[in-house]
Amino acid sequence: MKKFFLNNWALKVISFVAAVIVWIYIIIVIDPSVDYTLKDVPIEYNEEVLAEQGLSIVSDIKPTVEIKLRGSRKRLYNIDSDKVIAKADLSNINKIGDYRLNVRVSIINEYVDIVSVKPDVVDVTVDKIIERRENIQVESVGSLAEGFEAGEVQLSSESVLLKGASSLVNNIAKAVVYLNYNDAKYDITSTEKIVLLDYSGNVIESSDITKDIDAVNVVCPVLERKNVDVALNSGNTLPLGYKVEISPNMLTVYAKSDVIADITDISTEYVDLSSLRGGEKHVQLVIPDGVQVRGGITSVTVKVTPDVPEEDETDSE
Numbered sequence: 001m002k003k004f005f006l007n008n009w010a011l012k013v014i015s016f017v018a019a020v021i022v023w024i025y026i027i028i029v030i031d032p033s034v035d036y037t038l039k040d041v042p043i044e045y046n047e048e049v050l051a052e053q054g055l056s057i058v059s060d061i062k063p064t065v066e067i068k069l070r071g072s073r074k075r076l077y078n079i080d081s082d083k084v085i086a087k088a089d090l091s092n093i094n095k096i097g098d099y100r101l102n103v104r105v106s107i108i109n110e111y112v113d114i115v116s117v118k119p120d121v122v123d124v125t126v127d128k129i130i131e132r133r134e135n136i137q138v139e140s141v142g143s144l145a146e147g148f149e150a151g152e153v154q155l156s157s158e159s160v161l162l163k164g165a166s167s168l169v170n171n172i173a174k175a176v177v178y179l180n181y182n183d184a185k186y187d188i189t190s191t192e193k194i195v196l197l198d199y200s201g202n203v204i205e206s207s208d209i210t211k212d213i214d215a216v217n218v219v220c221p222v223l224e225r226k227n228v229d230v231a232l233n234s235g236n237t238l239p240l241g242y243k244v245e246i247s248p249n250m251l252t253v254y255a256k257s258d259v260i261a262d263i264t265d266i267s268t269e270y271v272d273l274s275s276l277r278g279g280e281k282h283v284q285l286v287i288p289d290g291v292q293v294r295g296g297i298t299s300v301t302v303k304v305t306p307d308v309p310e311e312d313e314t315d316s317e
Contacts, residue, residue, distance in 0.1 A: 071112035127165035151221030164209035223254035243307040252294040276304040
């Protein structure tokens with residue numbers, strides 16, 4: 001008998017087909033109930049009721065829940081996860097503080113049951129909404145080409161208006177845009193995103209903080225650098241036995257390439273050396289248009305002192 005069944009392939013095939021038919025009947029015709037779990041379903045809030053009172057939720061992350069559903073395999077297979085909604089009601093909140101709210105789940109399918117919701121409560125912190133205007137700072141990345149310096153950067157807007165929960169807005173240390181120098185030799189024009197940083201220098205990425213502008217247009221002049229002497233403008237000669245000293249006697253200047261090519265020195269305003277015998281005076285520089293001086297120097301010190309020869313060490317001995 002055992003040999004009969006082992007060798008009777010026709011019977012084996014019939015048995016297999018019958019089993020498949022029974023399975024299809026159960027799945028398609030009977031369609032028994034099964035459990036199905038939806039994970040990471042975001043919790044929705046009716047935040048507009050808080051906004052009307054000048055309040056907002058403080059949240060670093062968006063909480064989610066895990067929902068177990070029960071229903072026929074066919075219906076669960078075809079369920080649209082967008083139709084499963086988890087909500088927490090904020091209607092009864094009218095002041096700042098910490099609250100624990102029940103999570104309510106609704107689903108647009110009357111033939112599917114909700115077995116469980118985990119967690120079924122959510123903790124929220126409610127804070128006052130404030131506004132603050134923050135100046136935009138420019139931070140450079142990389143360097144310009146050798147021998148070039150950045151001029152005064154111009155922004156399409158000097159500040160950004162921030163709005164959000166006070167604890168979030170007050171955690172903002174500065175608003176910056178990053179300007180990539182990228183070995184440039186010519187003026188840089190770009191549009192840069194405004195980045196918010198906390199007091200530890202970390203980037204703040206929160207959708208709960210709004211900005212009236214997200215980016216600014218940046219124009220950065222690129223100027224050529226050159227070291228030049230200070231030329232003393234005096235209409236007379238030094239009295240015999242005196243010498244003149246200029247401090248500083250050399251300057252680092254910046255200008256457009258076509259301007260700086262003609263700059264050989266920076267002159268002072270007129271100074272009468274005879275009136276400085278044994279004294280000193282601050283004298284203004286005559287800085288040509290389009291030229292900038294490193295350090296913002298606008299004057300030099302002119303000093304007239306006796307020209308005493310240095311004593312020879314051999315003679316002094």
